[in-house]
Amino acid sequence: MREVARALGVSVATVSNAYNRPDQLSAGLRERVLDTARTLGYGGPDPLARSLRRGRTGVIGVVYDAPLEYAFADPAAALFLGSLAQALQAASLNLLLLASPGDPQADPLAPVQGASVDGLIVYSAAQDSELLRAVLARSLPTVLVDQPMLADQPVLINQPILVDQPVQADHPDLPAQDHRAQASGVQIDDAGGARLAAQHLMDLGHTHIGVLCLELGPRQGGGPVTPERERRVAYHPTAERLRGYREALDAGPSGTRLFLTEAERNTPSDGATCALNLLQSEPEITALLCMSDVLAQGALRAAQTLGLSVPHRLSVIGYDDLPGSADLKLTTVWQPTSEKGQRVGEAMLALLGGQTPPDVRLPTRLVVRGSTAARPTTSAQATRPSPLP
Amino acid sequence: MREVARALGVSVATVSNAYNRPDQLSAGLRERVLDTARTLGYGGPDPLARSLRRGRTGVIGVVYDAPLEYAFADPAAALFLGSLAQALQAASLNLLLLASPGDPQADPLAPVQGASVDGLIVYSAAQDSELLRAVLARSLPTVLVDQPMLADQPVLINQPILVDQPVQADHPDLPAQDHRAQASGVQIDDAGGARLAAQHLMDLGHTHIGVLCLELGPRQGGGPVTPERERRVAYHPTAERLRGYREALDAGPSGTRLFLTEAERNTPSDGATCALNLLQSEPEITALLCMSDVLAQGALRAAQTLGLSVPHRLSVIGYDDLPGSADLKLTTVWQPTSEKGQRVGEAMLALLGGQTPPDVRLPTRLVVRGSTAARPTTSAQATRPSPLP
DNA sequence: CTGTTAGCGCCTTCAG
């Protein structure tokens, strides 16, 4: 910039103005400035330096506690991220994807601590985790998605104790930095939806119900869920859905049993594997409660593999109500995925604007389609599924 | 940082060292520094300032010339982005999504010009567009995905003409900035795959073939493709696939005809709409060439709506070979989507490391499954599809 | 309408 200024015999401020405040200099001069800039190969103000000076980056970070490829592979996540991006784009904000590094050597907090962003959105993180603490420690506008309500968060001492003067007393041209951690929460009624799903199955007379759980926490590896593990579920949505299932059970006739497995990843094939294992080890199961439609899709595939007709021999319920689930005739719990993204975006915008938006809790609904039916009669039930070829 | 230094009676350099070079000070002092920092509410070095000083941000921008939500809605894009992210994560690089603003008032170049990034990846942009020029003008390490080979790109004068001294002569501690635009290309054999698909159909005897095109360019709106519009296709993959179809046609028996429509967006429902319109206005069509599996999925749905059995009455071919396409028994053109992402990531890493990776062109293949069959006999063909209810 | 000034927060060489 100085080069350009010198070449024209003007001051750097004038060059800066040529880019940022056209009204501050004559149109002719402005043209000349832009022109020589081009000649000199100067492409305009450096975004980084500008951000430093202005105190804003125009970037919002999304924290995702898993390899980033999962985010793109999961349709529900993609849907959410898409609508979030759309909401933020309206304010010219871009999305920075912050995932924990694949390399286990690397510091999983580094991305969060090192990102130049104006705000942070936590999409997936274990409750009460280091990661979450690192996010909060940045004292940036933060939106927590599908996390326990803020009131339940451990309080964090973040008020800087100023040694003598406010740091920026001599800098009236910068907006006074507000160092309070400003956070807001958006979530859905996870437990409520789960309760509806389990209830529906019990109303249909099912007494032996398999549950395909989403990950219980970061890198758990899947498999049967012991009561011990059930107590330590780290991912809030998983915990809540489980709680919902349990609540329905407790409210219904006693004698109904749940058989829990954890899918290693939220993919159809992991869902299929889980379902297969579960159905073979517990032949009395007549219904499957899946914590996602993706998992349910796998369950459907498993049923087909085992020659179990859905819904006559096996009922299946999903969660999310993805766009493709209607085609599959899947009974499922609907959640307002897109709206959630939009709400999160709006909350962030409000936070950025200095407001403190209230926490939001969005409803869920049971959508009954063709994949659930009354418990098969005992004779049919007695038919033990044939072992795999 | 100064606060912390003052509170401890040490210099700021020492505080900085506490964070960045533990070997430069005693463990005890380091502990004390970190400790008082915590007490004072100092969360560590500001990433922005650090980036400015170091000259690196640890962020790679992905340029996407459409509302960002499209990127997430398109499974092929998601797959690509996922594997790209994974490759980049290995080098602790994060992904910044740079989409053109939804607001048509806003400057579509702003995101590209204003992003603080170490490199740029162009995933979707019209060839020879302003956007592409703006990307190249940044003189950053750049990878062009599915764009015409670099040799065909308009040359850009980007060498800065230094007025007197190299700007950084007095700053030997910073890596000498290399201002040459370093770009590399990764693409697939779009035309080749398309040719195979069209050929397959012609081998099966089809003579009236409908084509469901991806967008021809930014915001075109869809609809029938006139020869005029066909000449001006702005998106390279669309142009190439079209060229491939045409090549097969030219090589085959004369008398075969193509009927072109553009889908407004790459979604199943747009695909269905297109297919419906096409099949109703041109009842002689017995096969559909779709430029994506997503579009093909819509075509399949349209066929069902019209009561046209696939493949007996109507053959359908897709493009991409998505994970779900096998279940649909869709004949399609496979492309190495994940590998493409990985290659792009590697190319970026090489560029960042000062190397100049060669351009890469990945192969495509025809995967024949159940959605294509020989042209129906004349009598069957004469059955005009029933109008919609 | 233009120029001067004073940093934004940090890192790194170099001298002690």
Next chain:
DNA sequence: CTGAAGGCGCTAACAG
């Protein structure tokens, strides 16, 4: 092992 100094590139106030 520690401290002083200079500057990354830019912008906003203020004075002319």
